[in-house]
Amino acid sequence: MTTILLIDDEPRMLDLLSLYLEPRFHCITMSAIQNALAYLEEQHVDLVLLDIMMPEMDGWQVCQEIRKYWDVPIIMLTAKGEQTDIVKGLNLGADDYILKPFDEEELLARIHAVLRRTKPIENEIIFEGLRLNKESFELHFQQEEIALTPKEFSMMALFLEYQNKVFSREQLIDSVWGFNVSIEDRTIDSHVRNLREKLRKSGFPADHYLQTVWGIGYKWYKSIEADC
8 A cells, every 4th residue: 555654743734634545545644853754764655745834844854854865755735825935845856735725635636646657667666766767778866867888777777676686797797798798807896886986976875785795796785674
């Protein structure tokens, strides 16, 4: 079931939103910002419904914080209806904006529309803010493209498709360059080094995920808890 994280400092609003959404979605309610951010670090959610007017940290700041680490869809919910406020929210990374008081049917329609737009498409792999499209041969992190060579892209796609699998250098040569191709091991090491550097420059923590398995080769690390 689709999971929606509701963030609002007003318990009555959280109860109302849950009442509207629970028959169709699994709702997690949070009134404290830090608890909500901690939840995002540990659990997968499909969409965040975020209030703007909160005392601890306003919704615009929360939206910016979420966008630093996650590409989860965000719908901002507020009584502020000025055009400048709407534009500000969208420019900070929100996917949509709903004004209070809202109509239940409009709320549901906007949620479904955002989920349709942001749902991973076929031949696309998403991982911790990375988005790899095997049709367009593009890799993005937090909406910014990472320019890769064809061999780097093939290697990246292989790592993301087979997370936690250890690839020997020989296996990487066969998979990326093809069988019966004479490639030295240090060529693999050079490509991995370049791939790490490009990921680092984009802001992605490459050293944590693209790991060297000494004496064997490389693997893309995925925490077991990420599937829980």
